[in-house]
Amino acid sequence: MTEPRFDVLGIGNAIVDVIARAEEDFLVRNELVKGSMRLVDTTEAERLYDQMSAAIEASGGCAGNTAAGVASFGGRAAFIGKVADDQLGAIYRHDMKGTGVAFETAPLREGAPTARSMILITPDGERTMNTYLGAAHELSPEDIDRDTVAAAAITYLEGYLWDPPPAKEAFRRAAEYAHAAGRRVSLTLSDSFCVDRFRTEFLGLIRDGLVDILFANEAEMHALYETSDFDTAVAALQRDCRIAAVTMGASGALVVTPDAIERVPATPVETVVDTTGAGDLFAAGFLFGEARGFRHTDCARLGALAAAEVIGHIGPRPATSLRGLAEQAGFQLEALTRA
Numbered sequence: 001m002t003e004p005r006f007d008v009l010g011i012g013n014a015i016v017d018v019i020a021r022a023e024e025d026f027l028v029r030n031e032l033v034k035g036s037m038r039l040v041d042t043t044e045a046e047r048l049y050d051q052m053s054a055a056i057e058a059s060g061g062c063a064g065n066t067a068a069g070v071a072s073f074g075g076r077a078a079f080i081g082k083v084a085d086d087q088l089g090a091i092y093r094h095d096m097k098g099t100g101v102a103f104e105t106a107p108l109r110e111g112a113p114t115a116r117s118m119i120l121i122t123p124d125g126e127r128t129m130n131t132y133l134g135a136a137h138e139l140s141p142e143d144i145d146r147d148t149v150a151a152a153a154i155t156y157l158e159g160y161l162w163d164p165p166p167a168k169e170a171f172r173r174a175a176e177y178a179h180a181a182g183r184r185v186s187l188t189l190s191d192s193f194c195v196d197r198f199r200t201e202f203l204g205l206i207r208d209g210l211v212d213i214l215f216a217n218e219a220e221m222h223a224l225y226e227t228s229d230f231d232t233a234v235a236a237l238q239r240d241c242r243i244a245a246v247t248m249g250a251s252g253a254l255v256v257t258p259d260a261i262e263r264v265p266a267t268p269v270e271t272v273v274d275t276t277g278a279g280d281l282f283a284a285g286f287l288f289g290e291a292r293g294f295r296h297t298d299c300a301r302l303g304a305l306a307a308a309e310v311i312g313h314i315g316p317r318p319a320t321s322l323r324g325l326a327e328q329a330g331f332q333l334e335a336l337t338r339a
Helices: 024-029 042-051 062-072 087-098 134-138 146-150 165-180 192-207 218-225 230-240 278-291 296-310 322-328
Strands: 006-011 015-021 037-039 056-060 077-080 115-121 127-132 152-158 184-188 213-217 243-247 253-257 260-264
Touching: 006 062, 006 146, 006 165, 006 278, 015 087, 037 192, 042 115, 042 127, 056 062, 056 087, 062 077, 062 087, 062 152, 062 278, 062 296, 062 322, 115 134, 146 152, 146 165, 152 165, 152 278, 165 184, 184 192, 184 278, 192 218, 192 230, 213 218, 213 278, 218 230, 218 243, 230 243, 230 253, 243 278, 243 296, 253 296, 260 296, 278 296, 278 322, 296 322
Parallel strands: 006 077, 006 152, 015 115, 037 127, 152 184, 184 213, 213 243
Antiparallel strands: 015 056, 115 127, 243 253, 253 260
16 A cells, blocks of 8 residues: 555535624523534525624634644645635635645536635534535535545544535545545544434444544534443443544543443643634544554644644634644654654
8 A cells, every 4th residue: 555645635515614702691692502513504604694793703613623624733734625706715725735734626617606614603612503504515425535545544524515416425435435546535524513413424434434534522422322421322322433533522532442431631721712624633643643543542632732722712723833832842843652
């Protein structure tokens, strides 16, 4: 097998985040479920935007954020996602390439505009997302470049891709190309509401071996196994998964394999400003470590460090070099090897 050209290839929704602060009563008035992600149409997107306070725009999307995080660690990252040939699409492409991420997907020339997500940040730092998928919804199997997938040590896929049928087929094609090239496939469950919609299919992907590395948080774990008991869910995950990383906020993370369950503490954060991108950046650190052959626990420690950085400021991507932070924390990135 040839040496991979990329550590991680992210495939997902290319979304520009529109981020604003909001009080709890704003969520109540608009009947929004705090901490959730919902899909909205053009009318609802415009209605919410008109009511939001002053906002900032930042390129986001789950897999895009993870790819940017990998690049910040000094890794080689690529991204496949659909933007429109419009102003926001140009901003997104510029931002991805500016972070050092290879992004060559052809833009959508006609039809829906570039996707955007109205993200409301409450005083406790929790984010509530209202996403208009637009052009991102048009990702198709034809956008999946076989050579790019085969060149990546790990292909990382969003659970959100399971919503539109063409993207679902693109998901499966990418996994097929990766495994045919002897590479690995990773999935993030994305959101507990997403799990509720596609539980049976997600479990099938995991149990059939289409997914090698799974990411989930506590809520997604409960939803996946339809249990309120965390230990029961973890035990089921241990039976089903080759490698799983379960994030638990301030309580840290678990690395679950058929042979062991290991806990890694969270990196301390002085003030939680915005939790947007926390899971995405945890995945970035973990996958960077996996692609470079680190021990699973060191992968999780890198993930915790990246998550701590991103929740300390507004926006879903690193504001400083993650590689620099890792080295300051005592990581000798090139010296780590798998146990």
